Amino acid sequence: QVQLVESGGGLVQAGGSLRLSCAASGRTFRVGWFRQAPGKEREFVAAIRWSGGSTYYADSVKGRFTISRDNAKNTAYLQMNSLKPEDTAVYYCAASTRVGNTRSDTIYDYWGQGTQVTVSS
Numbered sequence: 001q002v003q004l005v006e007s008g009g010g011l012v013q014a015g016g017s018l019r020l021s022c023a024a025s026g027r028t029f030r031v032g033w034f035r036q037a038p039g040k041e042r043e044f045v046a047a048i049r050w051s052g053g054s055t056y057y058a059d060s061v062k063g064r065f066t067i068s069r070d071n072a073k074n075t076a077y078l079q080m081n082s083l084k085p086e087d088t089a090v091y092y093c094a095a096s097t098r099v100g101n102t103r104s105d106t107i108y109d110y111w112g113q114g115t116q117v118t119v120s121s
Contacts, residue, residue: 002026002095002110009091009115012083016119020078022093022112030096031076032108033067035089035117044103045091048076056102061087083119090114 008020022031032047046067047056055067066079076093093112100107 002028002097004093004095004110004112006091006093006112006115009117011118011120014083014085014119014121016083017079017081018083018117020080020091020093020115020117022076022078024074024076024093024095026095026110028095028097028110029099030102031067031069032094032096032102032105033076033078033091034094034105034108035087035091037089040089042092042105044105046078047102049102058103080117083117085119085121087117088119089117091117 003025005023012018030049033045034042035045036042044058048067048069064082068077092114094108095110096108
C-alpha cells in the first residue's frame with residue numbers, strides 16, 4: 001500500500017515560486033501531480049516515472065514547472081516558477097503502480113491529501 005503526503009503549498013505573488021514535496025511510502029511506478037481549482041475539472045500537471053526518471057508536463061506549465069525525484073528520500077518534487085494567478089488550485093500528488101496513460105488520473109491508485117497553492121495578482 002502506498003501513502004503520500006504533500007507539503008509546500010502557500011500564498012505567493014504572481015511571478016514567484018514554490019516547491020511542492022510529495023513524500024511516498026510503499027511501491028510505486030510513477031508519481032503525478034494534478035490540480036483542481038474551484039468549479040474546474042481536475043487536470044494533469046506533471047508526472048515522473050520512478051525508474052529512469054522520464055518526465056511529462058501539461059502544456060500550460062511546460063517551461064515553468066519542473067518535476068524531480070530523490071530516490072534516497074523516496075520523495076517527488078514540483079518546482080513551480082513564474083507562477084500565474086491561473087495556477088491557483090489545490091495540488092495533489094498521486095502514485096500509479098501500473099502501466100497506462102501517464103496523463104490520465106484513472107491510472108493513479110493512491111492520492112495525497114492535497115496542498116493549496118494561491119497565486120495573487
